[in-house]
Amino acid sequence: MILLAITPGLGFDRDRWTAVLRSGVDAFLLREKQLEARALLDATRWCQDQAPGVELWVAGRLDVAFAAGCGLHAPEAHPEVEPGLVPLSRPLHHEDQWDTRRGADQLLVSPIFPSPGKGEPWGLERLRRFLDRLPPGGPRLLALGGVDPRNTPALDHPRLAGIAAIRPFWEGDPARAVARFRER
Secondary structure (H helix, E strand, O other), X not given: OEEEEEOOOOOOOHHHHHHHHOOOOOEEEEOOOOOXXXXXXXHHHHHHHHOOOOEEEEEOOHHHHHHHOOEEXXXXXXXXXXXXXOOEEEEEOOHHHHHHHOOOOXXXXXXXXXXXXXXXXXXXXXXXXXXXXXXXOOOEEEEEOOOOOXXXXXXXXXXXXXXXXXXXXXXXXXXXXXXXXXXX
């Protein structure tokens, strides 16, 4: 199971970021809208130095993703990105978005469970119906939104590659959160 930790948007904090980067997560999404391009690029390169085996994604900044050689997570309002320029991640908030986003490398299906400020959750039944109808192959799919170690076993589906989360990795001990996610 792939574990993607998303930064909470509170700015670059070396100590906290180090703890999460070295906790055993597979991927790390820098979602720091308040950082200027140079600061975000510096933070991304710092992450690459600290955890070279952790896959990195930058939210909303194609210029930074391109310069750092990492993936871009393009949020809803982001302009289209030329295919193949950088690895591409997109949100998937509704089944109707599948046709236009299935060419991405990664899709964050969200929100699965109730999550503050994220709208009506998919729920397990709707998620399973969607996953069951998908063709094999295609983008990596990660569940996001209200996902924690307690409800992750219910997400078991061959088409779902893992989870993406904020709170479980940033509230408390991130290594313990990783261990709990991996208990199956």
